[in-house]
Amino acid sequence: MTEPERAAGESSTGDDARRPSAASRKTAFGDPDASVLEQMGGVRGLVFSSIPVLTFVPVNAFWGLTAAIWGALGVAVAMLAWSLARRDNPQPAISGFIGVAICVFIAWRTGDAKGYFLYGIITQAVYGSAFALSAIAGWPLVGVIWGFLDGKGMAWRRIPPARRWYTVATGFWAALFAIRAVLQYILYLNDEVNWLGAARIGMGWPLALVAFLGTVWAVRRAMAHEKDAESAVAEQSPGDAARGD
Incomplete structure (x- = not known):
């Protein structure tokens, strides 16, 4: 390999090393291979946002506000523990738990x-x-x-x-x-x-x-x-x- 060819090859390699890979540049808008559900947080995001509400409303209807508060908190804690035990990304569960905690606190303070x-x-x-x-x-x-x-x-x-x-x-x-x-x-x-x-x-x-x-x-x-x-x-x-x- 001649000196110019070697220099060109080294330059190309250096540019490729500095240039982010296609995978690293994929985003929700730029990754056509990802499904819409995956781009929006996946099934876990859907579950974590829905289960506390699905627990709170019927429990409140049958057993009252106090039971509903503990029920919603209980499922939020369970989802967080399950996420940590599986070593999944805990962000959806942590965000969900914080949101549920704020919601049940307001319900408790207002008594409604x-x-x-x-x-x-x-x-x-x-x-x-x-x-x-x-x-x-x-x-x-x-x-x-x-x-x-x-x-x-x-x-x-x-x-x-x-x-x-x-x-x-x-x-x-x-x-x-x-x-x-x-x-x-x-x-x-x-x-x-x-x-x-x-x-x-x-x-x-x-x-x-x-x-x-x-x-x-x-x-x-x-x-x-x-x-x-x-x-x-x-x-x-x-x-x-x-x-x-």
Whole structure:
């Protein structure tokens, strides 16, 4: 092997070593091989978010608030212990346990089963407001989050079509959180504990799935505009360099 060939091979190897692998760059938006369920947290995320509610509501109906509180806490602890014993990623179980603990504390302090759902209603309202305000301010949160994950930062803000599509994606989540908050708050005001439980589950994953699919659709269009802008810059650069010479 000649010296130039050896140098080229070493340069190529060094670039490949520095360049992140395709697997490491896969994300929820960029990995077409992953199922939607996997991208949204998998079956475990669905189970961990549903079982405490499915325990609290019927136990409250038959045995009262105190039993429902202990029942929801019990299943949250059991799921956390099961996750740790299997050495799975404990994050869904830990997050679920903290959420259940806050919910049952509010129910205990208010002395009313519907208090279990108040924390969720408040968080949905806060999230919805944050997403909506970010879109109005020209800093749509989906674009901010995706720019961080994709490693490109806020470059998309200089590309108006990309910014519009990130705003569309952010609007999906703002609408999702607003629908959840408003409808569940109406049920809360009317003391509909059973329907609150049904709404928590029914408006959880199904609506999130719709918002997620809409986000993938919008983000991929934003990324296409970003790629077009990068190509346009790359095409102009040689000509600019020639004129400078």
